[in-house]
Amino acid sequence: MNGRRVLLVLQKEVREALRDRRTLFVTLVLPILLYPALMIGLGTVTARQQGKLRDAMQTLALEGPVPAALREALEKTKGLRLSAEKDPAAALKAGRIHLVVRAAPDFPEVLAAGGTARLELLHDSANEPSAEARRKALEVVAAWRDGILKERLAGRGIDPAFILPVDVPPASATDVASATRRGAHVFGRLLSFMLVVMVVTGAFTPAVDAVAGEKERGTMETLLISPATRLEIVLGKFLSVFAVSVATALGNLASMGVTFGQFASSLGVRGKVDFTLDAGTAATIFVILLPLAALFSALALALSTLARSTKEAQTYLTPLMLLAMPLSMVAVVPNIDLGFGLAAVPVAGAVLLFRDLMLAQGEPALLAKVIPMVPVVLGATALAAGLAVRWAVWMFGREEVLFRDAGEAFSWKDLRASRREGSVPGPGGAFLLPAAALAATFLVGQAVLRPEWALSPWTLVGQQALLLAAVAAGISLAGLDPGATLGLRSFPPAALAGAVLLGCGSAVATPWLVRVTGLEPDAGGPMAGFLESLLRGHSLPVLLLLTAALPALAEETLFRGWVLRGLRSEMSGVAAILLSSVIFGVFHMEPERIAFTAALGAGLGFLALRTGSLWPGVVAHALHNGVTVGAAKVWMEAPETATAVRVFGGQAPIAGIAGLAAAGAGLLLVHLSTRSAPGARDSLGAPPPSG
Amino acid sequence: MVRVEGLTKIYREGRPGEVRAVDGVSFEARPGEVFGLLGPNGAGKTTTLRMLSTVLRPSGGTILVDGVDAAARPDEVRRRIGFLSGATGVYDRLTPREQARYYAELHGLAGEELERRVAETLRVLRAEEFADRPCGTLSSGQKQKASLARTVVHDPPVLVLDEPTANLDVLVARSVTEFIRQAKGAGRTVLLSTHDMGEAERLCDRLAVVHRGRVRAMGTVPEVLAAAGGAPDLEAAFFALVGEEGGA
Structure with missing residues (x-):
């Protein structure tokens, strides 16, 4: 590389950028000028409008036996005016008046008997003058009430301090945050x-x-x-x-x-x-x-x-x-x-x-x-x-x-092609489908699901079905080869043993890793609540179907099938595994767990590429989920099972290390069992020639 | 001197929708000669010239420019090439002088030699008058001269011109033809692609008729006419050569 030429290109670009006065002005100068104008202007206008609201006159009507003293105090308040509406509530709704002060029918009697009388301030919170009228009236009512209280206490010879045993000053008087911190906040x-x-x-x-x-x-x-x-x-x-x-x-x-x-x-x-x-x-x-x-x-x-x-x-x-x-x-x-x-x-x-x-x-x-x-x-x-x-x-x-004109321009026709032998999605599709599935899950969840269904097992089933449907739609629309895209092939039996080791080992190792790294999920979060209700509500076989078998099938199909093989079509095996596992991690939308999910994804990706088959990954994934959920169920029903608590609470380093070793041994076994295997096995090297 | 042997470019090789854009093209162009690639749009002319100027990697075949192998020493080949196409534009916010200097510097010229080459190029093209105005404010003819200045500022022995008069009005196109004649006179090797039969007849010393990535006939204009069974002009010769496929 020649640094002088890099500099030449840089100089020319900067020169051009500096001469593009219009763009320069719009992107750099205008915003800089605009902030003060907007911020200070907006601040002034807001303050002025609020002032106007305070000074403006609002109308209120009385309903029921409102005492004369209160009525008089309201009449005298600056910015409030009494109106004689016949149906005050309707007038308020129609916007003719801003507030209704409604006394309960027995108001004078209850008050006189020393009880608590009900006074309602009907207002319209979506109308600013109405909210302001309520604020003004409330001040008046509070002052009048305090007067009555004082009289009552005096009548019985009680010191006002008696009914206020504790005094908490207003927040502004006791804030330890410095002015700078408040500003920064x-x-x-x-x-x-x-x-x-x-x-x-x-x-x-x-x-x-x-x-x-x-x-x-x-x-x-x-x-x-x-x-x-x-x-x-x-x-x-x-x-x-x-x-x-x-x-x-x-x-x-x-x-x-x-x-x-x-x-x-x-x-x-x-x-x-x-x-x-x-x-x-x-x-x-x-x-x-x-x-x-x-x-x-x-x-x-x-x-x-x-x-x-x-x-x-x-x-x-x-x-x-x-x-x-x-x-x-x-x-x-x-x-x-x-x-x-x-x-x-x-x-x-x-x-x-x-x-x-x-x-x-x-x-x-x-x-x-x-x-x-x-x-x-x-x-x-x-x-x-x-x-x-x-x-x-x-x-x-x-x-x-x-030279996009010279090569292949993107065309929608490519998406409707007839099925082609051996064809797999490209990297673009590898990104697009999980993103679309995630968006669809969210939108369907918002549009269809009622809140009371949110904790239903059918939500889980629906989600997994959606993933499978997305992959099926992608394969059929793009005319891809399902066998090549998903890896629907046989695999060496020894690889299955490796998959079992990987699945169980990672399930045992993860709680310990979570504990060691301090990345524990929020125990009070909605996910935790959902899991708990699932664990309580279903028998073990149903649980294993819902949380192990089904997700393993759906997620392996999407991530180790579509995504991984799509990336692999234009990337080295290692890069494809790493990228697909990051997508896998992000897809789960649990920030604390991204690293663990991605690590498991990488192991499963290795399994899928080395064996050329989807199935060992499904087995390992199902075992990982199944062991985790099964242990949680056992633990929940018999909290005294000390071993489960220690292992799956991450408190047994030996178990954690053993789990890691088992997972590693599983991967090694997969590597060895596929080393001399023919055909479909992937050496994880450079991207395949021209796709 | 440019020598091309068995040049091939395949898009989507080994994948569905494979396209053989250039399929075993061979020719030779000598100094002081204008060599034409004549063919309709999509014949593979642009792809051939892009491989020649090292921006596309050939799928097969060899290219020698001044004896330098393009695959082995692309940088040396680029140094020897001046490239221009009908779609080539100018940097609107730079002046013709700055643009010429930018390319001269990219080609490694510096100091007195740089200034001398830039000044001389602008003088020869009679572009001095507007050399210090932003290209965006120039007429289309002046812009074309700014482009030509950039093409030859490093004094390349080989010119690669991809449909250089396409999209130009008559007067401007004429200044480009004039430029090609001058370059030929100065002993440069000129490679010219065109779909304009008349232009090919007027300008080319020798030409290759290209269709669907293959050379269908090659030689001087009379030789090509003879190869087409004594066609009266290049257009007739072209249709005679490509036969029934012509309309495709």
């Missing part, structure tokens, strides 16, 4: 989220321009024919996208920081909220921002390479935005703690770290808890960025992608 979350959005948007325009734009203008081909290699070109372009992305994020960070600071101090009339970034925090955020920008720049560049035109590139980039949004929104979702597990999740770890860094400013004790996360987040993000750059380079090296 509100604005830091928002800023963390916005930073990621800005890194992504900052990468978009230059990425679209750098590859899809050159293709569209017809300059790409000439550039490729220049002495610059593809690696040099793609690195130069990547660096330019990266530079613009970082610049956009920094510009926005500065502008938002200042704006939020201003806004926060304008909020805190009594100096209660403050938002600032100290130099150390800003520098740390900047350092983490670099791999984050690299990640999105590389992803955007790879997608831009895939596109034939800038319009197509924008279409491809939308999903990237959709992916980045939920990952970065964890910063604004309440009650998400940054642990080592989450810290290792790209994007999500970074935004949570941004949030926590801002919260810990000036608090050494808090900072000491946050700092250990920095290397984890940095490492995970850098790793993801490195993979993304590699992907972009790989994409740029593919001639059928670079």
Whole structure:
């Protein structure tokens, strides 16, 4: 590689970007100018409208025997006016009045007898003036009530302190959070989220321009024919996208920081909220921002390479935005703690770290808890960025992608082809189908399931059936060969013994690993509740069918059949196994368990490719689930079974290590039993020639 | 000098929907000669020229440019090639001078030689007048000259021109034909693909009629006409050569 040429490409891209005044203005300058205007403008308008509401006049009507003293107090209240509606409740619904003060028919009598009389304030919570009228009236009612109370106590010679044995001052008087922390709590979350959005948007325009734009203008081909290699070109372009992305994020960070600071101090009339970034925090955020920008720049560049035109590139980039949004929104979702597990999740770890860094400013004790996360987040993000750059380079090296007109253009016709012998899905399909199945599960769950069905075993059956149906639909629509796609083949008998060892061993080892790594799932979560009700509600055979046999069949079909063999058609065996197991892990939607699920998935993937068959994986998977669920059932029904408690509570290291060894031995057995086997067995090497 | 032997490109090789875009093409083009690839769209001309300029990997066959094997030393081959196609555009936000300099620098020129080559190229193409205005503001003829400047700024012995006059209006196309004649006069080897029979007749010293990835006839224009059984012109010769498949 020639660094000078990388630099040349970078210089040219940056020069072009800087000359694109309009884009520069819209992506960089406009937002920076807009924040102060929006934030401060919005703040002022809101404050003014609220003031107006307070000062405005609201109408109320009385119903029932409202005492004269209360009536008089209400009449005298500024901003309230009595109206003489005949049917107050109907008038309130029609919006003619804002509030009805309704006294119960026996109100004066109960009050006089020293009892508790009922007074209703009918209001419309979806109508702001009505809510305001209620607030005003409530103040009046409370003052009047306090007066009566005082009279009653005085009548009996009781000190008012007698009925208030404990006094809890209002929250604002006893808050230990500093003004900076309070500011960070509100604005830091928002800023963390916005930073990621800005890194992504900052990468978009230059990425679209750098590859899809050159293709569209017809300059790409000439550039490729220049002495610059593809690696040099793609690195130069990547660096330019990266530079613009970082610049956009920094510009926005500065502008938002200042704006939020201003806004926060304008909020805190009594100096209660403050938002600032100290130099150390800003520098740390900047350092983490670099791999984050690299990640999105590389992803955007790879997608831009895939596109034939800038319009197509924008279409491809939308999903990237959709992916980045939920990952970065964890910063604004309440009650998400940054642990080592989450810290290792790209994007999500970074935004949570941004949030926590801002919260810990000036608090050494808090900072000491946050700092250990920095290397984890940095490492995970850098790793993801490195993979993304590699992907972009790989994409740029593919001639059928670079010259899409020359090779095979994507066509919907491909999806309706007649069945072709030996054909399997491609990597695109490998990603698409699980995503579609997940979306379908969610949508069907939302649309069809009633809440009371959520804990029904039929939900499980339905989910698994949906996965099987998705694979069947994919195979038939794309005209694929079911045998080749799923691996419906025979396998060496010794491999079955390996599968048994793997399934049982992993079931025994997992609780111990969970305990050792501290990644225990939330015991009070909805999943835990669901499992418990399942365990209690069904006999062991039914349980094994529901949670072991059926999921093993469905998930193996999807993940070790469709996904793994789809990836394998254009990837080395090892890469296909790793990627499919990550998809498998993510699909389960349990953040704490991703690593374990993925590890099991990798073992099962090895089993599927080495034996060339789906079935050993089904056996191992069913055993893993079955042993786990069976042990839980035994444990639940006989809590005194000490062995089960120790092993499946993860408290027996020996059992855990033995389980790991058994799983490893199983894999070794599979490896040995398939080493000299003919035909379908996979050596896990390079991708098959041209698919 | 360019020599191509048994060049083949297969898309989706060994998979359903396999396409043999180029199927055993051989020819030789000499310095000071304009060699044409004549054929309809989809005949495999562009794929052949892309393999020649090393951006597509051949499925089979060999390519020698100035005696350099394209498979073994693609970088050396690229150094010797100037490429232009009818779809080639310009960088709207760079000036013709900056664009020419960008490519000259990518080709490893530097210092005084760089400045001399850029200035000379712009002068020869009579592009100096608008050399410092952004390409986006130029007329189509001026843009074409900016493209030509980029193509020859590194003084390549071989020009690869893929339908260079497609999409151009008559006046601009004429300046490209003029450029091709000049290049030939300067002793460059010019490879030209076209589907325009008239252009082929006017410009090419020798040509190969290509259809469905194969060479159907090769030689000077009179030789090709003779091979087609004494056809009156290239168009008639083409249909005589490809026969019934012609309409496909």
